[in-house]
Every structure is written in structure tokens, then in C-alpha cells.
Amino acid sequence: MYYVAHRLFAAHDRALAARLAQRIADKTGPENVFLPFCDTNEEALVAKVKGRHLFKLDVERLGRLTSMVAVLHGPSLDDGVCMEMGYAYALGVPVIVMTSDFQTYSLTATGPRFDFPDPLVQAASTGVIRVARLAGQPTVDTPKTRFEIFADRNENQVDRALDAAVEGLLAPSAQRPATASLRDRTEQCAFMELSPYLAGQGDLAALAHDAGYAVRVPDRFIASDPVTAARHDLAEALASDILVADVSGPETPPRAALLIGTAAARGIRIAAYHPRPTFTHADGREPNWRNLMIQYAAAHLTHAAALDDWLRS
Known part of the structure; x- marks a missing residue:
């Protein structure tokens, strides 16, 4: 197909x-x-x-x-x-x-x-x-x-x-990508994809740490080779137990959307953090907070206390 x-x-x-x-x-x-x-x-x-x-x-x-x-x-x-x-x-x-x-x-x-x-x-x-x-x-x-x-x-x-x-x-050369295998880890890991639109998001990572997770964050924005670092970020996300993606902003950040897709395909628990929700509307469809593919793939959390409860559940 x-x-x-x-x-x-x-x-x-x-x-x-x-x-x-x-x-x-x-x-x-x-x-x-x-x-x-x-x-x-x-x-x-x-x-x-x-x-x-x-x-x-x-x-x-x-x-x-x-x-x-x-x-x-x-x-x-x-x-x-x-x-x-x-x-x-x-x-x-x-x-x-x-x-x-x-x-x-x-x-x-x-x-x-x-x-x-x-x-x-x-x-x-x-x-x-x-x-x-x-x-x-x-x-x-x-x-x-x-x-x-x-x-x-x-x-x-x-x-x-x-x-x-x-x-x-x-083309015959259109080979399958080399995706990451889940690594054996003794610790529970959380991958944090934070919003490019909001400041002060260290608090979200602190919540995950306090809930007992080893926190992983992206490297690609500080790396000398961003594409190679992005592949490492994908590997880290796929090797984590949960994904916390802040989807704040005028639209869901494409990077958060992509990671939500990878986690959904692998059955990784996903929290979409969205403290100021906005909605889309279409005839005959229920209101969606942004994209319906993301809405139904993730838990929708609108404040830090809800995220804390989700992390500890």
C-alpha cells in the first residue's frame, strides 16, 4: 500500500x-x-x-x-x-x-x-x-x-x-530506514520535546524527574551536525518509556507532531501538553484541539498538575 x-x-x-x-x-x-x-x-x-x-x-x-x-x-x-x-x-x-x-x-x-x-x-x-x-x-x-x-x-x-x-x-534504492531498536534500560526514561514558543519549560522536565524518570531532551538544536543529532533524538525517543510533547503555539509544532507519530506507532505513552488549547472546526466533525491525528494518539493535558498526575499514573 x-x-x-x-x-x-x-x-x-x-x-x-x-x-x-x-x-x-x-x-x-x-x-x-x-x-x-x-x-x-x-x-x-x-x-x-x-x-x-x-x-x-x-x-x-x-x-x-x-x-x-x-x-x-x-x-x-x-x-x-x-x-x-x-x-x-x-x-x-x-x-x-x-x-x-x-x-x-x-x-x-x-x-x-x-x-x-x-x-x-x-x-x-x-x-x-x-x-x-x-x-x-x-x-x-x-x-x-x-x-x-x-x-x-x-x-x-x-x-x-x-x-x-x-x-x-x-526506485529499488528506496530502502527501509534504519530505525532505532528499543534498548534495555534499568531506568524509566521520558523524552521531553518542549515547545519553541514558550519559555520556562524546565518545570516540565523537573516534573518528570520528580516522578522517577530519567529525562532525555533533544540534542539537534545545539549540535554541529543537526541531521545526525536528529537521528539520535529519534533513537532516544523510541527508546523511552514515555513521550512528553508540548504542543503549544499557533499550531502543533511539526517536530512534536512527528515524534507523537513515532511514539504512537510503537505503543509508547504520550502526553500532549497544551496549556492554552485552540480548536479546529469542520462540518460534521467534533471540535478538535488542533489535528485529530494528534488528538486521539495522545493524552491531552492542559496544566502542570494534570501532567504530574499523568506521569505518576
Whole structure:
């Protein structure tokens, strides 16, 4: 099963994912491709608790896929796609990421560059397909305005990205990632993925320590090689007994979403700490605090006392 992970909430994103799914289906057969929203019939689906039902449908597909292609663009990455990427990574499933973002990123002005704002995303992928530059001006027989020409160049860029993504997904070299094995530890370990938006979060780590956990925190933001350090962070998270991910901010941080996916796939207990909840709304669906994939994969805790109780339970 080939799984196309994509941003769901804008028509152009869904259309792009459908074009990608069709290209994969042309090569492998339509029965071998799963396209969220389309194949869960989300718009027409009626369920008592629609968000939870959609979560179960997606997790069932995630549990039996053979490969994933994830569409990610721009500095603000979709939390649902990142969660699905993490889930696939933890199961040892190859993940090809497609982007037409022309930016690269670094933690310092002159530091090593990587493809996404957080090197964790690159570390969890089998390969990244980047088509960052516009295609050349097409040859046309009829006159076109500069806006039509610009639109054509962007469409051609997207077509090149889609073709390259399918080629990368189906290539024999698209091997399963080397995921971490759970290590034997005599101590109970907690991996703490804290928010980039809030200060003073040492208190959360202190709660975990006081509850008897050895606390592990990310290294990638201070490392000279952020991508290698990100792989180590993934290994630490997968070797821990619990994950505490602060999902505060204007959206769930993509890095927290990805780690929630890895922990969910391995059955690791997850706390999503969210002291100032915000909600999303869609027709026929219960209000979700952010992304439904994260809502139903984790315990939702809104204050430190609740986190303390959860850590000691």
C-alpha cells in the first residue's frame, strides 16, 4: 500500500495530492494507493464521532502500508503529515518527501543547511525530492501574458516534482530506514520535546524527574551536525518509556507532531501538553484541539498538575 500524506484543508493541496496519487496508481494499480480525505470519503462521511472515526481509518492504513510519499512545503509544515511521517518511520516504512520549496534552512547564518526548518523531518525521511527552481519558459505557438507564462512555469515545476517523487518512491534504492531498536534500560526514561514558543519549560522536565524518570531532551538544536543529532533524538525517543510533547503555539509544532507519530506507532505513552488549547472546526466533525491525528494518539493535558498526575499514573 502506497500512502500519500498531504495537507487536507485547502483545495489546491488536495488536488496536488490527487495528481500524485494518480501517477502512483498508473504505475502500481489504483488498489495499491491510499489517499486520505478521498479514500476515507471525509466530506460525505457521517459518524457519531467523526474525527475519532477518521483517526481509526488512517491508523489502520498506516499500519499496513509499504511506502509513503509526504508532500511538505514552506517553513510551516503540516502537523498531520509530520505525525503520519513519524508513524511510518517508527514502523520501518520508507518515506519519500516531495517539496518545491526554494528555501533551505540552518540553525545559524553560516551553519549546515537542511531541507526543512527542523532537521528531524529530514532525519525521518528515506529521501527528499527537491524541485526548487521554476521550469524554463515553455515554447508556445499562441501569445501568452506574462502571468500565463509564469503560471505555466510553476505548473511545469510541479509536474517535474511529481514525476521525481514517483520515481523515487518506486526506485529499488528506496530502502527501509534504519530505525532505532528499543534498548534495555534499568531506568524509566521520558523524552521531553518542549515547545519553541514558550519559555520556562524546565518545570516540565523537573516534573518528570520528580516522578522517577530519567529525562532525555533533544540534542539537534545545539549540535554541529543537526541531521545526525536528529537521528539520535529519534533513537532516544523510541527508546523511552514515555513521550512528553508540548504542543503549544499557533499550531502543533511539526517536530512534536512527528515524534507523537513515532511514539504512537510503537505503543509508547504520550502526553500532549497544551496549556492554552485552540480548536479546529469542520462540518460534521467534533471540535478538535488542533489535528485529530494528534488528538486521539495522545493524552491531552492542559496544566502542570494534570501532567504530574499523568506521569505518576
